Amino acid sequence: MDRRSFIRKSTVAGGALLVPTAIDTLWRQGRAADSPDLVMTKGGEPRAATRAAVEALGGMGRFVSRGDxxxxxxxxxxxxxxxxxxxxxPEVLAALAEMCLEAGARQVKVFDRTVNDARRCYVQSGIAAALQPLGNVELKYVDDRRFRDMRIGGEVLGTWPIYTEAIEADALINVPIAKHHGLARLTMGIKNWMGIMGGNRSRIHQRIDLALAEMAAFVKPSLTVIDAVRILVANGPQGGSLDDVRYPKVIIAGTDQVAADSLGATLFNLRGSDLGYVREAARLGVGEADLNKLKIQELVLAA
Known part of the structure; x- marks a missing residue:
């Protein structure tokens, strides 16, 4: 059963509420015995580094099929x-979009529920310009009519409005930046799911770690690629000063979002277990937070 078929069969009559998710892309991925759990590239230009990371995992064809x-x-x-x-x-995102098209994707959609005005965010980020030359890649504004109440089945998130286009995609690839966050300490893959949550997101702030872990259990990406080309080490998530920016030139890629965030935490001299939402996600069985139990491949690229 493909991802969209699963969604259709899981939809309650009327289309307003989805059953607890089992949208687990493991049936499509199947890690080869000799492939790494995580890949970390160091150095190189963002596009080349992104390609190298995904290729080391088996290539985009492992995650995207023709017509997806x-x-x-x-x-x-x-x-x-x-x-x-x-x-x-933007170069990381463009590289992934190109690889999806090369793997045979019918269409690539890119969107986020922004905090600031979306029209300015899309342009100022450089993402609009980076994606514009690519065919069959659509940078979309979030449409409030496309949020639907879905049953997350968690202690904090019983039901919540989630963006349907993200959930119904054949392949969902999480592409966060690694940066400081005043409330959650860091924001990377797991916290990036707040960008597909509707409603009043401030309601989860009192129990944000468990809420984020419950989202991670619900939204299972095909692939997580953490952009750590530049990282924001203070005054996040918005930043605004170059004094708070470091330039490690790192890309992290993997299928386990908990593991990816745990490895990303090391760039800030932290462990995954230092992040409440990583601990909660590991407790819920979403993924592996202990890097000692994982096969990690490091690739050092020419400058």
Whole structure:
């Protein structure tokens, strides 16, 4: 059964509420015994590094099939230029879109529920310009009519309005930037799912770690690619000063979003277990937070 067929069979009459998700793309991925759990590239230009990371996992064809509709979910929440490390690097996103098309994707959709004005965010981030030359890639504004109440089945998130285009995609690829966050300490893959949540998101702030873990259990991406070309180490998530930006030139890719966030935390001299939502997600069985249990491949690329 493909992803969209699963969704159709799981929809309650009337289309307003979805049953607890089992949208697990493991049936499509199947990790080869000799492939790594995570890949970390160091150095190189963003496009080349992104390609190298995905190729080391087995190539985009492992995650995208011919005729698929693919959603790339970046972080474009703020009206910031790429140099300020508050939004996903446009070159990373463009490389992934190109690879999806090369793998045979019928269409690639890119969107985020922004905090600042979406029209400015999409332009200032450089993402609109980076994607514009690519055919069959659509940078979309979020349409409030496309949120539907879905049964998350969690302690904090019983039901919540979720963006249907993300859930119904044949392949969902999470493309966050790694950066400081005043409430959650860091924002990377798991927290990036707030960009497909509707309603009043501030309602989850009192129990944000468990809420984010429940979202991670519900939304199972085909692939997570963390942009750490530049990282924001203070005054996140919005930033605004180059003094808060570091330039590690790192890309992290993997199928386990908990593991990816755990490895990303090391760029900030933290462990995954230092992040409440990573601990909660591991407790819920979403993924593996202990890097010692994972096969991690590092690729050092020419400058």
């Amino acid at each position: 509709i693919v959603v790339l979910k970046p972080n474009i929440a703020f009206d910031r230029t790429p140099e300020l490390a508050a939004t996903t690097n």
